[in-house]
Amino acid sequence: MVQIFEKLHYTSNCRCDFRQNQLDLQESRGNENSFQFQVNPSSIPLHSEREQNRTTQDKENRLLPKTAGKKRPAMRPSMAFDKAKLLDASWGSEEDPWQKMLSEEREMLQVLHETNQPDPKNHSTGKIPVRNQGALIITDNMNYIGTTNTRSFLIQEANPTTGIIAKDQNSEVWGPQRSHASRDSTRTKPWAFANLRDKMPSAVALTKVPNRPTQPEEIIFSKGQRTSGASIPVLSHPATCKPKTRIVFLKVHKSASSTVMNILFRFGETHDLTFALPVNGASQLYYPFYFTAASVEGYVPGKDSQFDIMCHHMRFFEPEVAKVMGNTSFYFAILRNPVYLMESSFNYYKGTSSFAKAKSLEEFLNQTSRFYNASARDSPYAKNLMTFDFGYNNNGNFFPKRIQLTVRAIEAKFDLLLISEYFDESMVLLKKLLCWDLDDVVSFPLNSRHNSSKNHLSESTIEQIKNWNKLDWELYVHFNRTFWEKIDLHIGQELMQQEVKLLQQRRKQLAEICLQEGGGIAPKMIKDRELAPLQYGKAKILGYNLKDGLDNATRQMCQSLVTPELQYSKLLYRKQFPKKALKLSNSARLANLHYRRTV
Numbered sequence: 329m330v331q332i333f334e335k336l337h338y339t340s341n342c343r344c345d346f347r348q349n350q351l352d353l354q355e356s357r358g359n360e361n362s363f364q365f366q367v368n369p370s371s372i373p374l375h376s377e378r379e380q381n382r383t384t385q386d387k388e389n390r391l392l393p394k395t396a397g398k399k400r401p402a403m404r405p406s407m408a409f410d411k412a413k414l415l416d417a418s419w420g421s422e423e424d425p426w427q428k429m430l431s432e433e434r435e436m437l438q439v440l441h442e443t444n445q446p447d448p449k450n451h452s453t454g455k456i457p458v459r460n461q462g463a464l465i466i467t468d469n470m471n472y473i474g475t476t477n478t479r480s481f482l483i484q485e486a487n488p489t490t491g492i493i494a495k496d497q498n499s500e501v502w503g504p505q506r507s508h509a510s511r512d513s514t515r516t517k518p519w520a521f522a523n524l525r526d527k528m529p530s531a532v533a534l535t536k537v538p539n540r541p542t543q544p545e546e547i548i549f550s551k552g553q554r555t556s557g558a559s560i561p562v563l564s565h566p567a568t569c570k571p572k573t574r575i576v577f578l579k580v581h582k583s584a585s586s587t588v589m590n591i592l593f594r595f596g597e598t599h600d601l602t603f604a605l606p607v608n609g610a611s612q613l614y615y616p617f618y619f620t621a622a623s624v625e626g627y628v629p630g631k632d633s634q635f636d637i638m639c640h641h642m643r644f645f646e647p648e649v650a651k652v653m654g655n656t657s658f659y660f661a662i663l664r665n666p667v668y669l670m671e672s673s674f675n676y677y678k679g680t681s682s683f684a685k686a687k688s689l690e691e692f693l694n695q696t697s698r699f700y701n702a703s704a705r706d707s708p709y710a711k712n713l714m715t716f717d718f719g720y721n722n723n724g725n726f727f728p729k730r731i732q733l734t735v736r737a738i739e740a741k742f743d744l745l746l747i748s749e750y751f752d753e754s755m756v757l758l759k760k761l762l763c764w765d766l767d768d769v770v771s772f773p774l775n776s777r778h779n780s781s782k783n784h785l786s787e788s789t790i791e792q793i794k795n796w797n798k799l800d801w802e803l804y805v806h807f808n809r810t811f812w813e814k815i816d817l818h819i820g821q822e823l824m825q826q827e828v829k830l831l832q833q834r835r836k837q838l839a840e841i842c843l844q845e846g847g848g849i850a851p852k853m854i855k856d857r858e859l860a861p862l863q864y865g866k867a868k869i870l871g872y873n874l875k876d877g878l879d880n881a882t883r884q885m886c887q888s889l890v891t892p893e894l895q896y897s898k899l900l901y902r903k904q905f906p907k908k909a910l911k912l913s914n915s916a917r918l919a920n921l922h923y924r925r926t927v
């Protein structure tokens with residue numbers, strides 16, 4: 329009986345409606361003749377000879393340790409795809425090219441995305457293409473990847489069998505903002521927080537910070553593996569720092585990405601920035617298929633950097649993203665401990681083919697061959713979801729080399745990888761690298777589950793999840809380490825703690841100003857439908873009630889902090905494409921979007 333109910337429930341409320349995804353795009357093609365669908369990646373022309381024949385000095389520079397503010401060169405997709413053609417013959421045999429490359433000691437290596445983006449032509453016929461899961465690896469001796477003696481560093485440093493206990497910062501809510509002397513004068517804040525300045529206590533004095541508490545990553549990495557953090561006793565950015573406004577955020581699933589997205593939405597709105605929004609007001613950028621520029625509303629082929637911020641769910645595909653956002657945008661993403669990510673995913677995506685029939689996460693893990701079908705289109709929710717979102721093969725076998733190259737490729741493209749277990753530290757680091765204000769990164773947690781839909785995990789289940797999501801686990805371990813290295817490099821532990829404290833105080837204060845109950849509440853208690861988050865799978869997603877009697881400006885500010893992703897997205901779409909939105913809402917399409925976010 330329960331199962332029957334669940335089945336019905338999931339079907340009616342499923343975000344994994346791939347068919348709908350196809351139809352959305354199909355329809356958009358009909359409406360938007362200007363859209364050009366992605367060509368076969370292998371047909372992308374090569375960059376010029378000059379670009380390819382980089383100088384020896386260039387190559388040497390790429391092998392130097394990372395330095396603050398220095399962006400390493402992006403992977404050249406066109407070169408990569410040309411070489412990809414050569415490797416087409418080994419498609420399907422995943423191991424062989426890996427083994428071959430392992431023996432090529434002097435060559436630098438590069439991992440590529442899987443190359444077979446679904447053929448958009450299939451979409452127009454309503455056919456759903458089968459995704460080839462083969463990973464493609466190419467060699468390229470002109471790239472940024474280190475020499476052979478660094479190849480096994482990841483596995484040596486990380487102990488994948490060690491447990492990580494995630495610290496949940498969701499429930500904390502705090503305070504005051506700091507002044508920002510070097511603000512870009514062109515920036516405007518029509519309403520955000522401006523009216524609250526006088527309601528806030530003066531900035532917290534910078535007192536001696538207590539020793540850093542034991543944190544999960546310390547269980548994994550010895551202290552010596554981090555550089556010592558130099559404390560910089562200043563809170564304002566240097567005069568030369570100009571807020572970054574061109575941003576790509578890879579919204580990795582179940583990693584606090586909706587909260588980050590809300591931060592970007594608010595920043596974009598208050599600074600009149602434009603968003604690369606999904607076509608036809610859809611909720612995602614062509615997910616679970618590789619991102620394609622044509623899935624962005626208003627994208628004009630050949631026109632550079634048309635939008636300021638891209639932050640909807642997508643499966644990352646660099647050349648297409650670059651078409652819309654250019655290569656100089658600030659690229660960042662957020663990761664989460666795969667153990668807790670999977671526990672969250674199991675509840676949220678309970679309706680997907682892998683999880684629907686499993687009575688519990690434990691049952692799924694004990695019988696993965698029974699429940700998991702790698703070729704099912706919705707399988708990524710059940711295995712290495714982060715790897716998949718970054719554009720790599722989530723079913724790939726584990727090889728140290730695979731991880732190393734994947735990590736290198738991600739690092740080559742992404743300026744920053746955040747860690748959701750350290751959300752506040754992540755926001756302080758983000759603020760620093762974007763040259764933003766503290767108020768720009770303050771937020772309330774969104775898309776959080778009610779405790780009743782969370783499951784306790786035993787030690788053995790945790791181990792099983794880690795093994796099952798080995799690729800994600802290794803990514804997480806690596807980027808957890810580099811996260812702290814970045815903090816040491818850019819901020820220092822002491823200043824970080826001070827700023828985290830300020831951020832938390834600010835959040836707490838905003839909660840007192842805005843929230844009726846002071847924090848997240850169960851869905852049935854939410855009074856305003858516009859503020860009700862999508863309820864999905866088996867998860868009960870918390871929302872917020874705003875206080876009554878707020879003046880207009882305060883209410884608007886508070887509302888923006890708690891508006892769920894789908895409603896906020898719809899609002900931005902209306903603002904950016906009023907005519908199209910009107911057309912869509914006339915056909916009652918847009919109005920219902922937040923009830924049927926696909927996937």
Ligand SMILES: Nc1ncnc2c1ncn2[C@@H]1O[C@H](COP(=O)(O)OS(=O)(=O)O)[C@@H](OP(=O)(O)O)[C@H]1O
Binds near residue numbers: 582584586673749
């Ligand atoms: N600030 C902050 N800090 C730490 N964790 C946070 C935060 N905000 C959201 N969350 C948790 O992130 C989970 C939802 O992730 P996403 O928003 O990425 O989900 S989704 O893919 O967009 O559906 C969801 O995890 P679960 O509650 O375990 O499901 C949220 O609780």
